[in-house]
Amino acid sequence: MKTLYLRIVMTTILVMFVSSIIAFILSNAYYQYSLKPYNDKKITEMTEDIVTFYENNPEINLKGYLENTAELGYQIYLVDNQGRDAFYGGEFGNKEIHPKVVQDVLGGQTYHGIAEFPSKVFITGFFDNQLINTIGMPINVGGESYALFVRPNIELQFSEMRIFFSILLLLTILLSILLVLISTRYIVKPIVKLTEATKKIAEGKYLIHLNVKRRDEIGKLASHFSQMAKNIAQLEEMRQEFVSNVSHEIQSPLASIQGFSQTLQTEKLSPEQRDHYLSIIEYESRRMSLLSKQLLTLASLDKEEDILEKSSFDVAEQIKQVFVMTEWSWRDKDLAIEMDLPSTFIYADQKLLHQVWTNLLTNSIKFTDNGGSISIHLRKDEKEFRVTFKDNGMGISQQDLPNIFTRFYKADKSRNRKEGSSGLGLAITKKIVEMHDGQIHVESQLGVGTTFHIHLPRM
Ligand SMILES: Nc1ncnc2c1ncn2[C@@H]1O[C@H](COP(=O)(O)OP(=O)(O)OP(=O)(O)O)[C@@H](O)[C@H]1O
Ligand SMILES: [Mg+2]
Numbered sequence: 001m002k003t004l005y006l007r008i009v010m011t012t013i014l015v016m017f018v019s020s021i022i023a024f025i026l027s028n029a030y031y032q033y034s035l036k037p038y039n040d041k042k043i044t045e046m047t048e049d050i051v052t053f054y055e056n057n058p059e060i061n062l063k064g065y066l067e068n069t070a071e072l073g074y075q076i077y078l079v080d081n082q083g084r085d086a087f088y089g090g091e092f093g094n095k096e097i098h099p100k101v102v103q104d105v106l107g108g109q110t111y112h113g114i115a116e117f118p119s120k121v122f123i124t125g126f127f128d129n130q131l132i133n134t135i136g137m138p139i140n141v142g143g144e145s146y147a148l149f150v151r152p153n154i155e156l157q158f159s160e161m162r163i164f165f166s167i168l169l170l171l172t173i174l175l176s177i178l179l180v181l182i183s184t185r186y187i188v189k190p191i192v193k194l195t196e197a198t199k200k201i202a203e204g205k206y207l208i209h210l211n212v213k214r215r216d217e218i219g220k221l222a223s224h225f226s227q228m229a230k231n232i233a234q235l236e237e238m239r240q241e242f243v244s245n246v247s248h249e250i251q252s253p254l255a256s257i258q259g260f261s262q263t264l265q266t267e268k269l270s271p272e273q274r275d276h277y278l279s280i281i282e283y284e285s286r287r288m289s290l291l292s293k294q295l296l297t298l299a300s301l302d303k304e305e306d307i308l309e310k311s312s313f314d315v316a317e318q319i320k321q322v323f324v325m326t327e328w329s330w331r332d333k334d335l336a337i338e339m340d341l342p343s344t345f346i347y348a349d350q351k352l353l354h355q356v357w358t359n360l361l362t363n364s365i366k367f368t369d370n371g372g373s374i375s376i377h378l379r380k381d382e383k384e385f386r387v388t389f390k391d392n393g394m395g396i397s398q399q400d401l402p403n404i405f406t407r408f409y410k411a412d413k414s415r416n417r418k419e420g421s422s423g424l425g426l427a428i429t430k431k432i433v434e435m436h437d438g439q440i441h442v443e444s445q446l447g448v449g450t451t452f453h454i455h456l457p458r459m
Contacts, residue, residue, distance in 0.1 A: 008180075344385060363426070
């Protein structure tokens with residue numbers, strides 16, 4: 001399994017590995033182009049000193065002199081023109097050297113083996129313990145010419161340093177890997193928590209507690225995630241409530257339709273009773289049809305995908321039409337109607353606004369007793385249109401007032417049952433008004449009456 005943890009650790013180690021290779025190549029290039037000529041020059045001077053000192057003091061024993069010099073940290077090779085040779089100091093890893101080189105040095109030339117050492121990417125000539133990687137110079141021994149080859153004994157000169165640097169490098173690598181292992185765990189931990197939380201949400205458990213206090217991107221992700229989980233939980237609760245409300249609203253008319261149709265089938269009834277039961281069945285089915293219409297409206301409004309089909313029309317005329325349409329019901333209750341509706345053109349969705357006035361007027365009619373009164377006003381100023389629906393009906397209690405725009409909320413349950421309400425009218429009304437960037441307010445006092453104010457912006 002490729003975990004994020006493993007991935008980060010592996011990547012870091014790979015990065016360390018690659019960067020050390022690149023660093024090695026770069027420092028090697030630095031040696032080849034800058035350090036090598038300098039090194040060659042330095043050792044040439046050193047060899048020169050060795051030769052000059054001997055030639056100025058020919059009485060000293062050459063073997064002893066070279067042995068002593070070698071002990072100071074050099075590898076030395078001495079050869080004469082007959083091919084007799086001797087090594088001093090640390091042994092060469094590769095003792096081969098071209099006879100031509102020896103001949104040239106015997107002939108008086110200086111051999112720059114260090115500067116000429118072949119440069120390859122992975123070979124740092126500095127460490128190459130080969131006879132060709134030396135400085136060669138002629139040396140006069142008792143009137144005879146010898147060739148002297150010298151290179152620093154890296155092992156001797158740098159042995160402690162080498163151990164020191166090796167330990168330093170090894171410890172750096174080991175500690176880096178250890179720290180990467182630990183720190184990666186710290187980075188990955190909140191992601192593991194988040195993954196577990198997502199799994200929980202997928203299983204339908206929305207109550208999660210993410211204890212991530214970090215302020216970086218992962219911390220932000222965790223806090224947004226918690227917020228999202230809370231919102232989903234809320235939405236889920238609303239959905240369940242909505243479904244149970246819908247089922248309940250459907251259940252009661254269905255039960256009465258079932259009950260009355262059974263009675264009609266099984267019992268002997270007078271024609272009047274029969275008509276009465278049939279009219280109940282018709283009423284209940286109409287109620288269900290209305291409910292499903294309201295639900296469909298809500299669903300389409302909820303989508304909110306710019307469904308407004310705006311046009312210019314006279315709202316006063318539209319409200320009057322609603323009065324005509326509902327005439328039978330307010331005449332039936334003997335309600336006094338007062339209208340102040342000056343002709344006013346508005347740019348809005350005609351069908352949806354029609355529903356707003358219908359919902360408000362049917363509410364006023366429904367919740368006002370016989371002989372009451374309803375008044376409607378329409379006003380406009382520079383900024384907005386204001387429509388007021390006022391009745392002197394039963395009113396709404398202060399506890400119920402904040403809830404009346406909630407879906408399925410009905411203040412007076414018993415009365416509503418009789419009136420065939422579903423409690424969706426005002427929710428739809430509010431939604432439509434808000435889609436037009438407007439506002440709806442209510443004032444009400446129990447037993448005195450209710451007033452709804454609708455404000456719609458002029459543009
Ligand atoms: N004019 C009013 N006077 C008194 N109470 C009202 C008035 N308008 C609304 N209400 C209260 O607010 C509740 C919610 O109204 P809403 O229009 O949303 O639902 P409804 O009229 O009961 O049902 P529906 O409109 O879906 O048929 C009503 O049940 C009623 O209790
Ligand atoms: Mg209503």
